[in-house]
Amino acid sequence: MLTVSQVTKSFGGRILFEEASLQVNRADRVGLVGPNGAGKSTLFSLVLGENSPDTGSVTLQRGTKLGFLPQESAPVGLETVLEIASGATSELAEALAVLRRAREAGDEDSDEVHHANNVFREQDGHKVQAKARRILAGLAFRESDLEKPARELSGGWIMRCHLARLLTMEPDLLMLDEPTNHLDLESLNWFQTYLRTFPGAILMISHDRSFLNALCGSIVEIRSAQLFRYRGDYDAYLVQKAARDEQQLAAYKNQQREIERLQEFVDRFRAKASKAAQAQDKMKQIARMKRIEPPEDPAATIKFQFPQPARSGQKSISLVGVSHAYGEKVVYRHLDFTAERGQRTVLVGPNGAGKSTLIKLLAGTLPIQSGERIVGHQVTVGYFSQHRTETLKTSNTILAEVMDIPRPVPEQTARTVLGSFLFKGDDVFKTVGVLSGGEKSRLALVKLLLDPPNLLLMDEPTTHLDMASIEALIGALRQYQGTLLFVSHDVYFIRSIASTVLHINAGKLTPYAGDYQYYLDRSQPASATAGLVAPGNHQPPAAAAPKPTAPEVDGRAGYRESRDLRRQQAAERQASQKREREQKARASKLEAEIFQLEQRQNTLVAELGDPEVYGDRSRSFALNRELAEVSEQLTSLTSEWESIAESLQASAIA
Numbered sequence: 001m002l003t004v005s006q007v008t009k010s011f012g013g014r015i016l017f018e019e020a021s022l023q024v025n026r027a028d029r030v031g032l033v034g035p036n037g038a039g040k041s042t043l044f045s046l047v048l049g050e051n052s053p054d055t056g057s058v059t060l061q062r063g064t065k066l067g068f069l070p071q072e073s074a075p076v077g078l079e080t081v082l083e084i085a086s087g088a089t090s091e092l093a094e095a096l097a098v099l100r101r102a103r104e105a106g107d108e109d110s111d112e113v114h115h116a117n118n119v120f121r122e123q124d125g126h127k128v129q130a131k132a133r134r135i136l137a138g139l140a141f142r143e144s145d146l147e148k149p150a151r152e153l154s155g156g157w158i159m160r161c162h163l164a165r166l167l168t169m170e171p172d173l174l175m176l177d178e179p180t181n182h183l184d185l186e187s188l189n190w191f192q193t194y195l196r197t198f199p200g201a202i203l204m205i206s207h208d209r210s211f212l213n214a215l216c217g218s219i220v221e222i223r224s225a226q227l228f229r230y231r232g233d234y235d236a237y238l239v240q241k242a243a244r245d246e247q248q249l250a251a252y253k254n255q256q257r258e259i260e261r262l263q264e265f266v267d268r269f270r271a272k273a274s275k276a277a278q279a280q281d282k283m284k285q286i287a288r289m290k291r292i293e294p295p296e297d298p299a300a301t302i303k304f305q306f307p308q309p310a311r312s313g314q315k316s317i318s319l320v321g322v323s324h325a326y327g328e329k330v331v332y333r334h335l336d337f338t339a340e341r342g343q344r345t346v347l348v349g350p351n352g353a354g355k356s357t358l359i360k361l362l363a364g365t366l367p368i369q370s371g372e373r374i375v376g377h378q379v380t381v382g383y384f385s386q387h388r389t390e391t392l393k394t395s396n397t398i399l400a401e402v403m404d405i406p407r408p409v410p411e412q413t414a415r416t417v418l419g420s421f422l423f424k425g426d427d428v429f430k431t432v433g434v435l436s437g438g439e440k441s442r443l444a445l446v447k448l449l450l451d452p453p454n455l456l457l458m459d460e461p462t463t464h465l466d467m468a469s470i471e472a473l474i475g476a477l478r479q480y481q482g483t484l485l486f487v488s489h490d491v492y493f494i495r496s497i498a499s500t501v502l503h504i505n506a507g508k509l510t511p512y513a514g515d516y517q518y519y520l521d522r523s524q525p526a527s528a529t530a531g532l533v534a535p536g537n538h539q540p541p542a543a544a545a546p547k548p549t550a551p552e553v554d555g556r557a558g559y560r561e562s563r564d565l566r567r568q569q570a571a572e573r574q575a576s577q578k579r580e581r582e583q584k585a586r587a588s589k590l591e592a593e594i595f596q597l598e599q600r601q602n603t604l605v606a607e608l609g610d611p612e613v614y615g616d617r618s619r620s621f622a623l624n625r626e627l628a629e630v631s632e633q634l635t636s637l638t639s640e641w642e643s644i645a646e647s648l649q650a651s652a653i654a
Contacts, residue, residue: 001026001064001173001201002047004227007056009042016042018225019056024173028201031212031234034222036422036466040205043222044068044175047203060173067171069163071178076158082146084161085132088169092128095119128168135164138190139183140351156182167194176204180211181463184351185489207467209234210491224293245295252292262286307407309454309482313377314341316455316483317362322371324357331357332507335371339455344477344484346494346516349504355487356459358504359383362485363457375455382453384461389440394433398423398443401432405451414450420472421446421465438464445473454482462490491516583644590641597634604630 002024009017016039024030032040045051046058048068060066076084079093083100087093098116102108119125136146139160150161159182166174180188192214195202206212212219212234219230219237228244230237262282269275270283318338324331331354339345339362347355360366363383364373375381392401402414418428421442435443441464448456462470474496477484485502488494494516501512501519512519604627 001061003059005057007053020227022227029217030203031216031219032205038222065171067166068175076150085164086129092123132168135167140187172200174202180208186350188489248295252294255292306479312379312454315376318374320372344499346498347487347502353504359457380453381455383457385459392432397429399428407451421469449476456484458486587644601630
């Protein structure tokens with residue numbers, strides 16, 4: 001499908017690729033990795049035809065349909081959310097725009113409108129829009145959002161619109177550049193599940209280790225201007241890369257020893273007439289050698305002790321009876337919450353549930369509208385988000401800025417940490433004012449880690465970080481002895497750091513006294529049904545199992561034996577098909593019952609969330625008892641459904 005053959009490409013005198021090659025076939029899932037500046041985005045631009053190689057070729061199989069999601073969103077005009085998501089082709093996108101303008105103008109009888117209607121019909125516009133609606137729902141858009149002009153949305157939501165358009169169009173080759181940056185955890189889980197059954201090939205750049213592990217069948221690393229392919233997911237790549245680096249280091253050392261031996265001979269005998277010819281031969285032998293490069297040093301890891309904050313009281317911070325609303329939208333009503341010393345808690349929940357709002361209320365960057373915020377004894381509060389960079393002094397150099405903290409660290413320590421967060425070498429002498437938003441965000445993070453408070457609140461701290469920097473951040477936070485509450489969509493980061501989980505939904509906080517896996521095991525057991533009943537899922541064709549070989553037929557006795565065997569096999573097939581029909585019917589019935597129970601569960605939870613209910617003890621008792629019964633039934637039915645689903649899947653594979 002895609003062939004990169006012997007490509008060489010230079011920029012500003014720097015060679016990014018030198019005779020590099022890559023093959024991507026249909027249904028491949030390829031992760032593209034390498035340090036910032038290695039050439040990942042350049043390779044994408046070559047595939048997209050935005051740049052041309054200096055030598056070599058990049059070819060796509062004839063008729064291949066490309067889809068590309070960039071890191072940053074393209075500008076939008078007057079299109080609605082649904083129009084962008086439904087624009088699977090340029091013709092259909094234009095037709096939708098014409099029809100919208102005609103509706104707004106009240107003039108739907110022109111030739112242009114008739115042509116647009118014809119295009120809409122010919123390209124199955126109704127089906128495309130139905131599919132786009134399902135995908136938008138999966139990406140957390142509400143039905144009321146779909147007719148809004150996309151330009152009213154934030155950049156992250158516009159990116160989701162374009163992502164929905166790509167999934168709707170189903171390109172043969174889907175190219176994704178950091179696709180998880182603008183997704184919350186629940187949308188990310190939906191997206192990941194959807195991509196598992198995506199029918200085309202995928203080539204992706206991502207710093208999200210768990211995302212790569214979940215989807216990739218191979219990893220391509222850009223290193224030393226070459227493309228090295230490793231089979232398996234990202235974890236498998238790390239193992240293979242370590243083995244390869246070890247072999248390369250051994251080969252490099254052997255070659256260096258051989259060069260030293262030859263050079264020693266040259267140095268000893270080139271001035272001696274009887275040995276001069278031999279010395280000359282040795283010099284030529286050295287010159288002819290194809291030099292083996294030493295493996296690149298692994299990314300710097302944190303090997304020193306980070307500064308630690310002063311010990312606080314047992315209760316770090318509390319919110320008592322806090323309510324908060326954005327206009328008429330109430331996020332929290334009479335909220336009570338306490339964080340205790342030493343907690344390492346991740347906040348999870350659907351988009352718009354109030355995770356970032358809770359972090360800001362705790363940080364004091366959002367004023368308390370009602371209720372009380374109580375900071376504990378000797379607690380210092382630090383807040384980090386992607387956008388909290390206004391405190392940086394733009395006239396300072398990067399190095400001067402990180403040294404400008406109440407408890408300065410040695411310059412070498414500061415430079416080591418800066419290097420781990422992509423500020424290497426002379427970069428530290430750039431002024432803060434010339435940095436991009438992402439660079440300023442990383443700089444603010446370094447400052448926070450070098451002089452940490454004893455209550456640290458973080459909102460999506462891994463955005464703008466590459467994998468080496470994420471590992472550096474994990475190393476720092478594992479040492480951190482204060483209290484940590486954070487929001488993140490990076491599952492690997494969450495699993496590495498969080499020891500407890502706080503689920504937020506509809507203004508209700510549900511704590512889980514265990515790590516992220518504990519939360520997954522115990523939360524929303526009925527959600528497992530989503531994969532089977534979700535509309536629009538594409539199931540990849542199961543690999544065809546080898547057909548059993550019939551026994552050899554030897555004479556009439558063998559013929560009778562073969563005939564009896566065929567009858568027996570036919571009877572077994574019929575029995576199996578009957579069981580399968582019965583299982584499917586039972587699964588369908590269970591899905592309907594589970595759906596009804598989930599609806600009732602949601603209603604009960606909503607009723608119990610109303611403080612007035614507890615004024616009537618008999619009513620609150622009855623509601624709690626019914627909720628317990630519904631939850632027990634859900635667990636039982638879901639367990640039965642999962643068992644049937646596994647059986648049906650095993651039958652399909654067999």
